[in-house]
Amino acid sequence: MGSSRHRRSRALLPLGLCAFSSLTATAVQAAPSVSRLTPPSELFSSGQSAPVIARFLPGQRFDLQATLRPDDASKSIRNARFEIDGKAVEAPLALRECSSGCPASVPKNAVIATVRAISMAHPGLHTFSVSATQSDGQNVSAQGNFEVVALLAGGQKVKNIVILLGDGMGAAQRTAARIVAGGYAQGKVITPLAMDTFPVTGMVKTASLNSVVTDSAPGMTAYVSGNKNNNNEEGVFPDDTTDPFDNPRIEYLSEYLHRTQGKALGLVTTADVFDATPAGNAVHASNRGAGTGIVDQYLDDRSLTGLSVLMGGGRKWFLPASVPGSARGDRTDYVFSSTDAHTADIVKRWGAAPGQLDKERDLIADFQASGFRYAADKTALDAIDPLKTERLLGLFAHANMNVALDKIDGRRSRMRGITGRVVDDYGFPDQPMLDEMTVKALAVLERQKNGFVLMVEGASIDKQAHNMDTERWMLDTIEFDRATKVVQEFARRRGDTLVIVTADHECSGVALIGGSLVSDARLQELVREGGSANVRDKVVGIYEKAGFPKYRIARDGYPETTDIDHRLLVGYGANADRYEDWRSNERPLQDSQQPFVKQEPLSAYPAGPMARDTEGRYLVTGQVPGDSAVHTATDIPLSAFGPGAWAFTGVMDNTDVFFRLAQASLKGVVLPEGLMSAPVRAKRKP
Secondary structure, three states: OHHHHHHHHHHOOOHHHHHHHHHHOOOOOOOOEEEEEEOOOHHHHOOOOOOOOOEEOOOOOEEEEEEEEOOOOOOOEEEEEEEEOOEEOOOOEEEEEOOOOOOOOOOOOOEEEEEEEEOOOOOEEEEEEEEEEEOOOOEEEEEEEEEEOOOOOOOOOOOEEEEEEEOOOOHHHHHHHHHHHHOEEOOEEOOOOOHHHOOEEEEEEOOOOOOOOOOHHHHHHHHHHOOOOOOOOEOEOOOOOOOOOOOOEEOOHHHHHHHHHOOEEEEEEEEEOOOHHHHOOOOOEOOOOOHHHHHHHHHHOHHHHOEEEEEEEOHHHOOOOOOOOOOOOHHHOOEOOOOOHHHHHHHHHHOOOOEOOOOOOOHHHHHHHOOOEEEOOHHHHHHOOHHHOOOEEEEOOOOOOOOHHHHHHHHHHHHOOOOOOHHHHHOOOOOOOHHHHHHHHHHHHOOOOOOEEEEEEEOHHHHHHHOOOHHHHHHHHHHHHHHHHHHHHHHHHHOOEEEEEEOOOEEOOEEEEEEEOOOHHHHHHHHHHOOHHHHOOOOEEOHHHHOOOOOOEOOOOOEOOOOOOOOEEEEEOOOOOEEOOOOOOOOOOOOOOOOOOOOOOHHHOOOOHHHOOOOOOOEEOOOOOOOOOOEEOOOEEEEEEOOOHHHOOEEEEHHHHHHHHHHHHHOOOOOOHHHOOOOOOOOOOO
């Protein structure tokens, strides 16, 4: 009896402690080990039962997985078994050897045991375990835990959910947009942002599974899966294989609500549609850069997600590889082998498409053949009648769309008969604004009788903050707020739509440090004179000297110019080295995601922040290496509107947002045990 307890307690220790224990004991036989147990838990990692890391809705699907290591190279793992609350998981188990397809850090005779697409209907804390037998008869086991979060009855059930995601948008970015677009009079805002009029606001903690500083992939997926992902991973837990598409999956909000309620999914972004934020609502991958497989999953797995609207940039992934500008390639694609149970069960158990290496695929044509109307520019988008459209695809650039400042400049220039602007250089002079895309997306999705989940992303708030291009991220925040107003008016009219506006993380440590002491004409003189004594000391006004910068807003809703007298001045706390002259940059930095970035005219754009604003000779030394500002670990604001909004108060974890969104959509719903996708009948032990 005592011996059995000892073996069980050792299985709960982290690997390092097990190794230390073995070294300090005498004549202790080497033993096989469990180096990874999924879902991740502190019970496995440290032996502590709290905090609970993995949480799921009743009936939400997820994978179980363990990496099992023999004690030496001559031995092997013969079998494995998963249990939940002491009851065997009666679902197909796949054993994959690591003789190939695993990192060098994993022994070639290690085995990965996986059970796909299981779920639990019973709320509460559950313990799960893996046990295995080595070829010499030795046994190994390990335990972890997860929670099934109870749904509460009562309250108004919402039909639609809209997530407005300002990528990289912290409190300072919101404040800057308010100052520029709304103006101040004696300390009070003249015209508030739409997001400022949402009745409920809370704060969100943004850490990922493996860092206090998240990137956009786990930053987004936490909101729509209820779980932490590693940086660069979306909709999956980490594993010990090199294949980016075979990781243990977590069911997304879109998949869960499409499966249980028939809801549709819409994704609208100003980024390339393969980018982490849109993909983090519908695609399962451990490499956010695997673009070919990511965009293929959008279409191939639409029966799982209910995808009905997809709009943004990223046409390069949809064009056959032989077409100039295409980025499709087999190295970033996916295929699930029917002869390998490890991946075949993704198809069998999840219902996912098997995929294929098809770099010459015409994905636009395949979307159209599947009933999607296609818009290549704003003119085509405007011409689409939402009353005759059930599915919509819009691709308005090769990669990321141009930012609001450049799109607005292009429109104003065309009205004056001027060409050669940034949008012309990119080859896409007729791009829609984010609010225009949002109007059309809502009009199409509103026809869905079972409701929808819509994610709208202002992507380049982040991308231009990385570039420390102040005016470009400011105007993108204004563009994002105009989309927020569109959604707010839709929700107000309907009364059955919950809207949240938030960010995945803050980017670059934006600080609104004051206002310029001088006119723009004088600023240009000081820049020509150069040096910090002129460009900093004679320009930067702090405290009462900052005053209230006054931007004049044109009829299109954007500043007539951002180069005003006594302008708002912005600094960065997570910046790389850069030159600063406080004036708007005529051209953005080169975007490495653009397929023609090394060709004229894009090759003439500044390559980095040290290649612009050099005339003033005012060098700002950064806190981080490289040529890009970085994300920060700062909490970010979340504002909510509509039924269910009052759940989003206080300081919450980013994974909490998922359960509050789901709760609003599932109020009063009784989820039968039959919802479980694996025949697990284990109940929590009394």
